[in-house]
Amino acid sequence: MIIQPRVRGFVCVTSHPVGCAAHVQEWIDYVKSKGVIAHGPKKVLVIGASTGYGLASRVTAAFGSGAATIGVFYERPSEEGRLATPGWYNSIGFTRAARAAGLYARNFNGDAFSDDIKKQVLDAIKADLGQVDLVIYSLASPRRTHPRTGTVHKSVLKPVGAPYTNKTVDTDTGIVSEITIEPATETEIADTIAVMGGEDWELWMHALRDANLLAPNAQTVAYSYIGPEVTWPVYKNGTIGLAKNDLERAAQALDALLKPTGGRAFIAVNKALVTQASSAIPVVPLYISILYKIMKARGTHERCIEQMQRLFATHMYNGQTPRFDETGRVRIDDLEMAPEVQAAVREIWPTVTTANLVERTDIAGYRSEFLRLFGFGMPGVDYQADVDPHIPMI
């Protein structure tokens, strides 16, 4: 099969197995180029391990510190003649590279919210690793079937309290237009908190602790976002922001749980980046396109992998301890939130139109990074070559 990108709105419905492996390899090479992260994690569970920040965390743990990793994700598998979603190929690429380097890597493709996957993962930790010393919680999901009630909760990306109108860009067509998003209902707010809040993280951590699968000094981290005021109605103060507040509540509760044995739980606030999750949020892709332009010009642009390598190397390990903000979060969004960067965003934002999008923003960089999520545009990959889409999970 010759595989080309087929973009439909904010998703690409194809993915390239060889390109995805090359993308993961690029991240591995980056982490290796930064050298060993001393005193790093040794046995790591990554929940949401196949793309974005979770994959970057897994790569950093394995190739920065030689960690054994278990990855949990929910991807569409490949079949004969049918492509998988990119996280499937990413995970195969990662696992091949990890095993070639002599590192343990095991994968679970299934619903992390379910009791069944939790049990399978706990059994694997017990059998293969004994205990884990780091748990990364990096899920971004549109829905959750609650394991106790069976209710299917669907998350929404909406403002709370009042409609929100702002500019947005269709990243496929390049059309800049105004969008009005109606506020969420109480049910939608509660559903979004049920999906993206902290309850499932707590269920995982309690299950691990009750089964004595957490090493004495085990740490756990989940990821959040704050961003600039222009996106607050649809992010920080919107439904997803309320879910992130609940994630912060869970971080405090888990921190209290782990502290007595020398562990900790915290939230890292990460930079806005092109991922499958963020491309679905209205307004945010336009902000990201402007942000990339400014940060690349200043030489401070980072991808998921630079962000996670920096989190591990300058906050969590390497003889470092996390530096928390006033509410106890680690801020690796510091370069994004630098006052000069945000002032430049505020200057450019009102001036962007369909006509000047290419010149005023880094929409080109946004698009190429978006395609890379699906394995397209990787140097050295022959996109005219015939590729077998079916690769069984290893």
Ligand SMILES: NC(=O)c1ccc[n+]([C@@H]2O[C@H](COP(=O)([O-])OP(=O)(O)OC[C@H]3O[C@@H](n4cnc5c(N)ncnc54)[C@H](O)[C@@H]3O)[C@@H](O)[C@H]2O)c1
């Ligand atoms: N992308 C950004 O700009 C950004 C910025 C700051 C924080 N974050 C946060 O980082 C975290 C990860 O987001 P991302 O952007 O890397 O997302 P992503 O879409 O790239 O990754 C999501 C991961 O979750 C997995 N997943 C989804 N539903 C699942 C389920 N039911 N069971 C098992 N696995 C499941 C996917 O397979 C994938 O591995 C989220 O908490 C997000 O809010 C993202």
